[in-house]
Amino acid sequence: MTPGARVAAAIEILDDVITSAREGGAAADVLIARYFKTRRYAGSKDRRAVREIVYDCIRGLDEIPANGRAAIMGAQPSDTLLFTGDGHAPAPVDPSETPATRGLAPQWLRARLGERADADLLMRAGIDLRVNALKAEPDQLLHLGSRIDGFPHALAGAPADISRRPEYLSGLVEVQDRGSQRIAAICAASAGMTVVDLCAGGGGKALALAADMRNDGVLLASDTDWRRLGELPARAERAGASIIAPIRLDPGAEIEALAQWRGRADIVLVDAPCSGTGTWRRNPEAKWRLTADRLSQLTILQARLMHVAAALVKPGGALIYAVCSLLPEEGSAQADGFDSSGFSEVSRKLLTPKTDGSDGFFIARFEKAC
Numbered sequence: 084m085t086p087g088a089r090v091a092a093a094i095e096i097l098d099d100v101i102t103s104a105r106e107g108g109a110a111a112d113v114l115i116a117r118y119f120k121t122r123r124y125a126g127s128k129d130r131r132a133v134r135e136i137v138y139d140c141i142r143g144l145d146e147i148p149a150n151g152r153a154a155i156m157g158a159q160p161s162d163t164l165l166f167t168g169d170g171h172a173p174a175p176v177d178p179s180e181t182p183a184t185r186g187l188a189p190q191w192l193r194a195r196l197g198e199r200a201d202a203d204l205l206m207r208a209g210i211d212l213r214v215n216a217l218k219a220e221p222d223q224l225l226h227l228g229s230r231i232d233g234f235p236h237a238l239a240g241a242p243a244d245i246s247r248r249p250e251y252l253s254g255l256v257e258v259q260d261r262g263s264q265r266i267a268a269i270c271a272a273s274a275g276m277t278v279v280d281l282c283a284g285g286g287g288k289a290l291a292l293a294a295d296m297r298n299d300g301v302l303l304a305s306d307t308d309w310r311r312l313g314e315l316p317a318r319a320e321r322a323g324a325s326i327i328a329p330i331r332l333d334p335g336a337e338i339e340a341l342a343q344w345r346g347r348a349d350i351v352l353v354d355a356p357c358s359g360t361g362t363w364r365r366n367p368e369a370k371w372r373l374t375a376d377r378l379s380q381l382t383i384l385q386a387r388l389m390h391v392a393a394a395l396v397k398p399g400g401a402l403i404y405a406v407c408s409l410l411p412e413e414g415s416a417q418a419d420g421f422d423s424s425g426f427s428e429v430s431r432k433l434l435t436p437k438t439d440g441s442d443g444f445f446i447a448r449f450e451k452a453c
């Protein structure tokens with residue numbers, strides 16, 4: 084592909100990314116893969132170059148742009164020189180066209196993030212691994228990454244093809260951001276406990292908890308997204324995690340499904356559904372998908388799930404609340420508003436890409452009086 088053809092391809096993909104962000108469609112990664120599936124003439128260098136243009140545009144613009152051309156004109160003005168109309172290059176710029184504006188995120192979100200609206204939120208992230216303590220020790224796997232101070236199971240800088248490597252396929256390592264590993268550490272699960280991972284999704288944290296429990300005890304992994312939960316058994320098998328019991332929930336009827344565990348859990352993790360503002364390094368277009376309405380629905384759900392979780396904790400047990408968000412309404416305000424009687428907050432932590440090299444997370448631990 085010529086440089087002009089690459090930019091034209093990026094424009095087409097950006098048009099799709101923009102429509103998809105407006106309509107709640109597929110993520111940018113999926114759209115890029117879909118685009119190239121039907122364009123076999125594009126080599127790996129072309130794909131990489133186009134992908135980079137697309138992501139640089141998404142990272143570099145504040146509000147959702149009018150279209151792909153405006154995105155390139157705003158974020159990569161030098162590429163506008165390739166708008167020549169020759170061959171497969173984009174048509175020349177029309178004087179009526181306005182470039183999109185550069186910036187971190189839409190204005191309303193920047194205002195809510197306040198001082199946390201930092202460029203590091205959108206920097207490219209490396210791949211962190213969690214060494215699966217059920218099967219291996221970090222020192223055996225230093226060829227896959229380097230150790231990170233303060234994260235006993237983590238390796239940083241894993242190769243991009245990690246999911247095809249034998250160490251991954253045989254469950255010695257999981258791909259897991261160090262921030263997620265910190266959440267599991269704050270849970271402090273250990274052998275023999277009863278642990279509930281209330282919002283388990285595909286089980287990333289549940290697998291870390293199973294390793295901390297040394298496969299001894301009861302570990303319930305529940306979620307309302309049955310498809311995501313359905314990924315867990317195969318992942319657990321690969322990791323050798325034998326104590327995870329998936330539980331399908333229906334929204335609004337979580338307590339009923341978990342009734343037999345009321346007041347019995349040593350630890351309940353609420354890895355709550357959230358805006359994902361802490362994961363923009365990996366999904367930068369999420370900044371264009373979030374609306375104030377969606378955010379307020381999420382905060383209502385988060386508060387309700389903390390309430391559900393509180394009912395499951397036994398005297399002397401703990402509730403850990405976590406979100407991959409840096410918005411105060413999903414983090415500190417939720418912790419401040421949690422008023423279940425008998426609980427007291429024992430720690431809270433904000434992880435950010437800038438200070439911790441992790442995705443952005445808010446994590447609070449509450450303990451129930453004995």
Ligand SMILES: C[S@@+](CC[C@H](N)C(=O)[O-])C[C@H]1O[C@@H](n2cnc3c(N)ncnc32)[C@H](O)[C@@H]1O
Binds near residue numbers: 388
């Ligand atoms: C941040 S994700 C969890 C990620 C997961 N813990 C992991 O480590 O991979 C939040 C999850 O909450 C789930 N969720 C949404 N509403 C829920 C509800 N009412 N009860 C339980 N889980 C819910 C979503 O389906 C989603 O999987």
